[in-house]
Amino acid sequence: QVQLVExxxxxxxxxxxxxxxxxxxxxxxxxLSMAWFRQAPGKERExxxxxxxxxxxxxxxxxxxxxxxxxxxxAKRTVYLQMNNLRSEDTAIYYCEAxxxxxxxxxxxxxxxxxxxxxxxxx
Numbered sequence: 001q002v003q004l005v006e007x008x009x010x011x012x013x014x015x016x017x018x019x020x021x022x023x024x025x026x027x028x029x030x031x032l033s034m035a036w037f038r039q040a041p042g043k044e045r046e047x048x049x050x051x052x053x054x055x056x057x058x059x060x061x062x063x064x065x066x067x068x069x070x071x072x073x074x075a076k077r078t079v080y081l082q083m084n085n086l087r088s089e090d091t092a093i094y095y096c097e098a099x100x101x102x103x104x105x106x107x108x109x110x111x112x113x114x115x116x117x118x119x120x121x122x123x
Contacts (some may be wrong), residue, residue: 002026002112006096009117012086020081020117022096029072030054033103034079035110036070038092038119045095049081050103059103063089086121093118 008020022034035050049060049070058070069082079096094117097110104110 002032002098004096004098004112004114006094006114006117009094009119011120011122013123014087014121016086016121017082017084018086018119020083020094020096020119022079022081022114024077024079024098027100029074029077031100032098033101034070034072035097035099035103035105035107036081036094037097037107038090038094039116040092043092045107046092047105047107048094050105051079052103057103059105061105083119086119088121091119091121 003025005023012018030053032053036048037045038048039045047061051058051070051072053072067085072079096114098112099110
């Protein structure tokens with residue numbers, strides 16, 4: 001079992017920054033891949049970024065490349081999503097998800113997820 005708790009969401013003006021955190025507990029993190037997905041009202045859940053905890057290679061959707069950075073801190077069992085130059089289209093609930101073995105871009109492949117944290121970008 002893996003438990004995930006997200007934090008760090010909030011309201012920010014366009015061009016601003018936020019840093020999301022996802023704290024994990026349960027099985028050893030070295031066996032996990034972690035991902036951030038987001039879901040805006042009326043839209044399907046969208047892949048944002050993913051990281052293999054052990055390697056740690058990352059993957060990003062094109063719309064966030066150069067603006068978002070995903071990282072992990074093994075001692076804290078926490079992954080982060082640093083979001084810079086935020087745009088109104090980044091507004092969504094952001095979910096942290098976890099799976100055993102390699103990362104993918106499909107939310108259905110992830111067995112564990114958190115409660116989500118709201119990110120609102122508006123002026």
